[in-house]
Amino acid sequence: MSVSVVIPCYRSARTLGPLVAGLLPVLREVSPEHEVILVVDGSPDDTWAAAAGLARDVQNVRAVHLSRNYGQHNALVAGIREARFDVVVTMDDDLQHPPEQIPLLLDALERERLDLVYGVPYEEEHGYLRSLASRSVKAGMAAALGIGTAREISAFRAFRTCLRDGFDGLRGPHASVDVALSWTTTRVGSVRVRMHRRGHGRSNYTARMLVRHAVNMLAGYSAAPLRAASYLGFLVGIVGLLLGGAVLWRFVTGGITVAGFTTLASMVALFSSAQLISIGVLGEYIGRIHGGGMGRPTYVVRERADSAARERAGEARPGGVALTAAAAPKQRAGSGER
Numbered sequence: 001m002s003v004s005v006v007i008p009c010y011r012s013a014r015t016l017g018p019l020v021a022g023l024l025p026v027l028r029e030v031s032p033e034h035e036v037i038l039v040v041d042g043s044p045d046d047t048w049a050a051a052a053g054l055a056r057d058v059q060n061v062r063a064v065h066l067s068r069n070y071g072q073h074n075a076l077v078a079g080i081r082e083a084r085f086d087v088v089v090t091m092d093d094d095l096q097h098p099p100e101q102i103p104l105l106l107d108a109l110e111r112e113r114l115d116l117v118y119g120v121p122y123e124e125e126h127g128y129l130r131s132l133a134s135r136s137v138k139a140g141m142a143a144a145l146g147i148g149t150a151r152e153i154s155a156f157r158a159f160r161t162c163l164r165d166g167f168d169g170l171r172g173p174h175a176s177v178d179v180a181l182s183w184t185t186t187r188v189g190s191v192r193v194r195m196h197r198r199g200h201g202r203s204n205y206t207a208r209m210l211v212r213h214a215v216n217m218l219a220g221y222s223a224a225p226l227r228a229a230s231y232l233g234f235l236v237g238i239v240g241l242l243l244g245g246a247v248l249w250r251f252v253t254g255g256i257t258v259a260g261f262t263t264l265a266s267m268v269a270l271f272s273s274a275q276l277i278s279i280g281v282l283g284e285y286i287g288r289i290h291g292g293g294m295g296r297p298t299y300v301v302r303e304r305a306d307s308a309a310r311e312r313a314g315e316a317r318p319g320g321v322a323l324t325a326a327a328a329p330k331q332r333a334g335s336g337e338r
Contacts, residue, residue: 001085001110002086003031004083004085005089005091006039007036007037007039008039008079009039009040009093010041010042011043012043013050017054024061026099026103027102037063037082037083039063039066041069041070041071042069051063071173073176077180087109088158088159088160091155097193098194105117108189115188116158116185117158117188118154118157118189118190119156120191120192120193121193121195122192122194122195229276232276233276236276237270237273240272
């Protein structure tokens, strides 16, 4: 398998050199065809100078500079679309993902015939609050977005490059690589990998940013909030009916003597529930329009087979007649096409 490694870079001028130096020997052992794509996400320090220097001086290293800071997942999408080889591996720029663990991901991808493999650490390398926020985000993705493998998601992943065809239409400022990948395949697995502690600086992904990312995913990739309004409308409707019945019963039994109170209370309860139910129904339609505009794929082609491919391989035609040089179609003069 040929391999493209995509690394989003932000405030990592000190770590890119050691990271690339550790990556290239591993990639040379894995495949003769490989590349490292450094996507500098509008970093305010010297990260771009470091990445551009590596791209100029080191073979099989490319650097991409984004015009401003778009966020980790947007930078990943940019790098994934630049990838030229069969498998994409994504990893962080802070030396926490050891390059020598990449063969474990690729081996699981090939041996178990998977499309996507996550590297899950044996134990969390972050503080309690950050780990709690991360687990909460993953649980939310599993419940609201219907991603059964969300609890095993990590930034250290390997997947077949053909999956990116499924999110060619992905647009907007709130991209999520993991949600987009969940649209394209169910052949997902994970392997346990060893992680290093961060060597320099502090993580840019705080608990606050993780919560913000979760809100963006719920609002951007799910109609769950709109559906919650529908459920709330039905709940309030039931409460309104019960309240109207109670008020009517008190009026019949003489418990209410204020003229018009029974009618007014019943109308407020019923119309409030009707309004919320109507908003929920409208929300369902808006959610479907929103879902259609997210760019979810109609289908993803895993591979193709046709007669032209069989003929180029020199295989036998139907009936046992091999395609020989005499039987092959002639090329047009001055053209490499048939």
